Amino acid sequence: MKPKFKRVLLKLSGEAMAGSGNYGIDAPSIRRLGEEIRSVHDLGIEMAIVMGGGNIFRGMEEGWMDRATADYSGMLATVINSLALQDVLEKMGIF
Numbered sequence: 001m002k003p004k005f006k007r008v009l010l011k012l013s014g015e016a017m018a019g020s021g022n023y024g025i026d027a028p029s030i031r032r033l034g035e036e037i038r039s040v041h042d043l044g045i046e047m048a049i050v051m052g053g054g055n056i057f058r059g060m061e062e063g064w065m066d067r068a069t070a071d072y073s074g075m076l077a078t079v080i081n082s083l084a085l086q087d088v089l090e091k092m093g094i095f
Contacts (some may be wrong), residue, residue: 007046010037010066016080023082034088041094051085053077066085 016033019026040047055068056077065073089095 003043003045005045008040009048010040010049011050012052012085014052014077016055017081017084018055020064025081028047030084030088033085034092034094036091049082051078051081051084053079053081056080064077066079069083 008046012033017025017030019029030049037047037049053076057073
């Protein structure tokens with residue numbers, strides 16, 4: 001089957017990495033994401049991945065933190081999730 005698209009953008013919420021715990025990074029969940037990404041990659045489809053950070057940090061929900069500090073913390077949570085996914089994909093030999 002020939003893929004309809006050559007390139008796709010995948011947006012992953014941070015919660016997808018938390019598994020049933022709804023917080024942190026769950027190793028089986030991130031491996032499962034890696035397998036799904038590999039299956040698309042193996043079709044020859046180029047992917048850009050946007051990662052959320054809500055599984056690690058949601059500072060503004062309770063309003064106790066300054067908005068800018070909460071935004072910076074959320075950006076760091078995104079980087080943490082991205083590094084975890086990158087590690088899994090590298091171990092799978094995707095890049």
